[in-house]
Amino acid sequence: MAGRNTVKLFSFPQVIHLTSIDHGIGNNNMPFGDSDFRIYRGAHNPIEFIVRDNDRKRVSLIGKCLTMTVINFFSGTPVLQKQVEPIDPHKGHIRVTFTPLELSDLEASFYKYSILVENEDGTTNLLFTDRDHNAAGFFELIEGVLPDLVESIRLLGSDFTPVNIAPPTTTPTEFISGAQPGDALLCESNGLHTIAVYTTDFAGKFFAEGSLEENPMSDVNDWFQIKLNEFFTFHEFGNTPDPDCTFTGIEAFNFTGSIRWVRFRYIPDADNKGTLDQVLYRN
Structure with missing residues (x-):
């Protein structure tokens, strides 16, 4: 009797936790989390983010403009800027989706990203990616998993x-x-x-x-x-x-x-x- 091979595949969201510092909060209970991720050429790559304050409470993002900037890790050259999509802005839940078309122009490499918040009063602040108040996270763009796209x-x-x-x-x-x-x-x-x-x-x-x-x-x-x-x-x-x-x-x-x-x-x-x-x- 021939054996049957079963392969298990997984589909799960990539969720990154970021911090918006509120200096009026006495507690400094910074959240733990890994701000790094991987994305793949040839597919849509939705990356979700949850923004919390330094006491781990979710931050309302209603009325704010958020923009992600992506920089090549090795050259320091800005390569992409994306508007952040709201999922549940009242609870600090947002998303950035990397599309096949925009990734087709990027080389397979490592990149830094940061997210700038423009507040209702015109002031701006960066979101932090770790407990050491670093404002940049990292991701890797991987190719070779899917066939190359035709030229645009x-x-x-x-x-x-x-x-x-x-x-x-x-x-x-x-x-x-x-x-x-x-x-x-x-x-x-x-x-x-x-x-x-x-x-x-x-x-x-x-x-x-x-x-x-x-x-x-x-x-x-x-x-x-x-x-x-x-x-x-x-x-x-x-x-x-x-x-x-x-x-x-x-x-x-x-x-x-x-x-x-x-x-x-x-x-x-x-x-x-x-x-x-x-x-x-x-x-």
């Missing part, structure tokens, strides 16, 4: 055409890219499309649009809007949680569908002074 299409900010320039102002109200091949045009079967948007101090709305036409024109009737999240067909950069917030870093999106052509559009806020630098697109 890179659209620079200068590749977007300004439209809707209405007098008396000469400032365009929106910018539109050219049509890019979608999954259906390339005869791909999975329908997966991935976008990474790079911005600097930008505030405004970003859209992805699809077309089933063989040769779509720029006319809006040839295009339909694609949902970039559960609720909206656009992503709002900046303005959250404060109207004066801007965003510097990378935001990544995925959507599925049998689409012939894809294009991108963005509408800067009226008081926007930043830039949408580039869009990386892959299907």
Whole structure:
């Protein structure tokens, strides 16, 4: 009788504990925890964080902007900046998700990360990763587990055409890219499309649009809007949680569908002074 081999696999969240120092607390009961982690090229890597004060009580993050900065450990060069996602901000529970697209540009190596908190009054502070008040944690990017991704299409900010320039102002109200091949045009079967948007101090709305036409024109009737999240067909950069917030870093999106052509559009806020630098697109 042939034997049966059973392999056990595990799926569990990576949860990191960070500390926000409150000098008004008399107790100094710093939490224990390991702030280091591993991420893998070719997959989405969600890393959860729980923020506590120096008495191990959870810290409310409501009304605060949190940004993670990633630096190459050996060169000291900043390589990535990401906006932190709230899970339960009232209880200090947050998440950063590293996407396949943004990891494709990073070498397999060791990296340092830090998280900066911008408070409602405009002051900033760093979160600490250990009992010695170090503000940097470490992670390793590992490759070779999954096959390499195909090369992305890179659209620079200068590749977007300004439209809707209405007098008396000469400032365009929106910018539109050219049509890019979608999954259906390339005869791909999975329908997966991935976008990474790079911005600097930008505030405004970003859209992805699809077309089933063989040769779509720029006319809006040839295009339909694609949902970039559960609720909206656009992503709002900046303005959250404060109207004066801007965003510097990378935001990544995925959507599925049998689409012939894809294009991108963005509408800067009226008081926007930043830039949408580039869009990386892959299907």
